[in-house]
Amino acid sequence: MIATAITPDNLPVTLQTVDxxxxxxxxxxxxxxxxxxNGNIIPKPAMKQxxxxxxxxxxxxxxxxxxFQHGDVLLPEVDSYVDATRKRIPDLTYFTVAQKEAIxxxxxxxxxxAIEILSDSESHEDVLEKIQDYFDGGAQLVWYIVPKRQRIYAYTSPETLHIYTATDLITAAPVVPELAFTVGDMFL
Known part of the structure; x- marks a missing residue:
């Protein structure tokens, strides 16, 4: 069977659930x-080179x-289910050993x-919707990385964020407290 892209002409209009x-x-x-x-099919372009x-x-x-030594993983572009009507695909996703066993x-x-890398095609509204969805699904931390500005927007709730720039030390606490680095090092 040949795969075809979803286009406005072949979109199913009656789908209401992830199932x-x-x-x-x-x-x-x-x-x-x-x-x-919520019934909308959103293309998720692959990570750019x-x-x-x-x-x-x-x-x-x-x-x-x-x-990581315990068996947890940080994987690219894996489904993250929010609820029965929402499924997102973060650029990088953290899963624990217990979550892997559940899968x-x-x-x-x-x-x-969840870690997202801002793409040129995303609007501010798109970003806010994704962040809300991740937290609605139980996320404790969301990073939005903006390469052009060399910044990381770290959200601990949809309304609470801290902006990290080049010389700032960022940590993924409370989820992965040992994941820590100076932001500028990521852009070398």
């Missing part, structure tokens, strides 16, 4: 990643933590720590 969307997706392979939010340096820096930093049992899990 219905994922069933439709299995029956109509698209060749791309899509988030599903210039973003791999950020992802690599973060994963290399993560493997130095006790959480193996066929359960849907939400991320506790």
């Amino acid at each position: 219905a969307f994922e069933q439709w997706e299995r029956e109509h392979p698209t060749g791309g990643n899509y988030e599903f939010v 210039n973003e791999i340096f950020i992802a690599e820096f973060l994963t290399r930093s993560f493997i130095k933590t006790a959480q 193996r049992r066929g359960e849907r899990v939400q991320t506790h720590f």
Whole structure:
């Protein structure tokens, strides 16, 4: 079967749940990643080549933590289920050993720590909606990385954020307290 992209002409208009969307997706392979939010299918472009340096820096930093040694993972572009009508795909997602075991049992899990790298196509409203969705799903921490400004916006709730710049030390506490680095080092 040949995968086709989802276009306005072939979009299913009656899908209301993640279950219905994922069933439709299995029956109509698209060749791309899509988030599903309240009946809306949102294309999720793959990570760009210039973003791999950020992802690599973060994963290399993560493997130095006790959480990694314990079996937790930081993975790129994995589904994070918010509820029955919302599924997001963070650029990087943190899952604990317990969450991985739940996934193996066929359960849907939400991320506790989502990392997004701001893309040129995202609006401010898109960013705010994603942040709200992650926290609605149980996230404790969301980082929004803005490469052009070399900043990390660290959210501990949809309304609470701290902006980190080049010389600031950032930590992923309380989720991964040992994941800590100077922000400017990520952009070298």
